[in-house]
Amino acid sequence: MNLRALARIAALACALAGAAALAHEVPASLPMTLEARNGRLRAHLDLSPAFPPDLARQVGNGLTNVIAVHLALVSQASDEVSALYSREIDILYDVWDEAYRVTVKDVDADRPRSQTLTFQNYRSLRSYLSELRQTDLGPLSALGTGSWIVQTRVEVNPISKELLERTREFIANPASGSRVSGSSRSVLGVMASYLLRGSDSGAEVHRFRSAPFTVREVTVR
Secondary structure (H helix, E strand, O other): OOHHHHHHHHHHHHHHHHHOEEOOOOOEOOOEEEEEEOOEEEEEEEOHHHOOOOHHHHHOOOOEEEEEEEEEEEEOOOOOEEEEEEEEEEEEEEOOOOEEEEEEEEEOOOOEEEEEEEEOOHHHHHHHHHEEEEEEEEEHHHHOOOOEEEEEEEEEOOOOHHHHHHHHHHHHOHHHOOOOOHHHHHHHHHHHHHHHHEEOOOOEEEEEEOOOEOHHHOEEO
């Protein structure tokens, strides 16, 4: 991704962040465990607190519904963002087959991945939505000796489809990993600021923040 594309992302994120009313509530805690596999930090989260009781009605309306999940690994001392992860879930209820057709797009510093799934009932769909496993948050070595937190944003039917697309493009670029610098790192910070701290008027957004942790608290497997 060239600097012009990065500048467009930054401009878009800044414009949306400026228009959005900052959420004043303190982000809630979220059940999460951490481990390291092959030198990479992995997070396992229970997202069920983010889904409202009427989600079954929303995703069963015969239209394509979108759930966007964004995670950021943030330094507790400096608020510097080391890594971003994004998951987009498109859900369409097939009224003829009475099944949920789901497309899942995962994007992190490694590579984008996509898969198509089918769920025969809402119970199995909600179970899948609630469990986010093996989330790649970059190399374990990036933690150093500092203290870190994981910030999470879950949005039901995001208002800005363009920002969602730009987010996928940016995170998929290797320059957005833990070794970014200069303009790439500044854009990463702008996007994280909007995605994890801003709330669009009319959007259903749930924000969470983990307890601080250090590399010594990560289970190595």
